[in-house]
Amino acid sequence: LRKEVERAEKMYLVGELAASFAHEIRNPLTVVSGFLQLMGKNQIAEEAKHDYLRMMITELERAQAIISDYLAIAKPKSDSIQLIQVEPLLRQIIELMSPYAHMNTVSIASSIEQGLQLKADASRLSQSLINIVKNGIEAMPDGGNLEIKAYRQQRKLLIEISDQGIGMTQAEIDRLGTPFYTTKEKGTGIGTMVALGIIGSMGGRTEVHSEKGAGTTFTIILPIRRGEARE
Ligand code: ADP
Numbered sequence: 001l002r003k004e005v006e007r008a009e010k011m012y013l014v015g016e017l018a019a020s021f022a023h024e025i026r027n028p029l030t031v032v033s034g035f036l037q038l039m040g041k042n043q044i045a046e047e048a049k050h051d052y053l054r055m056m057i058t059e060l061e062r063a064q065a066i067i068s069d070y071l072a073i074a075k076p077k078s079d080s081i082q083l084i085q086v087e088p089l090l091r092q093i094i095e096l097m098s099p100y101a102h103m104n105t106v107s108i109a110s111s112i113e114q115g116l117q118l119k120a121d122a123s124r125l126s127q128s129l130i131n132i133v134k135n136g137i138e139a140m141p142d143g144g145n146l147e148i149k150a151y152r153q154q155r156k157l158l159i160e161i162s163d164q165g166i167g168m169t170q171a172e173i174d175r176l177g178t179p180f181y182t183t184k185e186k187g188t189g190i191g192t193m194v195a196l197g198i199i200g201s202m203g204g205r206t207e208v209h210s211e212k213g214a215g216t217t218f219t220i221i222l223p224i225r226r227g228e229a230r231e
């Protein structure tokens, strides 16, 4: 029965999500088709035409971003649970994100305990960490340091991702994970929802500490099951 309830809840969520995705994608399409009709009917000054084109491209790019983030969620849950070596996985993520960090004059520092192991789906775990790291970088428009720490505490693996960025109020923290909640011009508001969802599905949880104007720390707490860790 519990399985059934879980499945029903999941289906409900998927339905809700699909409805809001349709809505989010319909908006840009409506804007674009409105401009195209306008441009087809009237004589339009060259300058206005440029503005229209720019706005249409922006809207289409937003629809594109929403679709690609959606595909990341909708991808069937791959069952590739393996024993992951945490340190190399985190190093790989840092390497992957370093061009983006560099573009934003952000440097990434890390302090990762050696020998940490965890049974999980590496690509899903990476995806959730990448989303959080990306937000940390984007929270520092004038550059700064992003710090990644990983360590073990009893039967728990903790991964901390800290930035020195714009920070959030408690009300903003409370909205994290809500589909399409974004404060960014080009945001989709999907990254955090995906990240928190993946961590939750791994039996873990995420704590967020933030101070407006000072920075944010995401602490991901994952259970280490018996026999997983190197003693
Ligand atoms: P997006 O990054 O596309 O806006 P996310 O779901 O990744 O969508 O994040 C939602 C919102 O949460 C962001 O727009 C931002 O307001 C807030 N947020 C997430 N991480 C941070 C952070 N490290 N510092 C400040 N705000 C953050």
Ligand code: MG
Binding pocket: 131, 134, 135, 191, 192
């Ligand atoms: Mg994001």
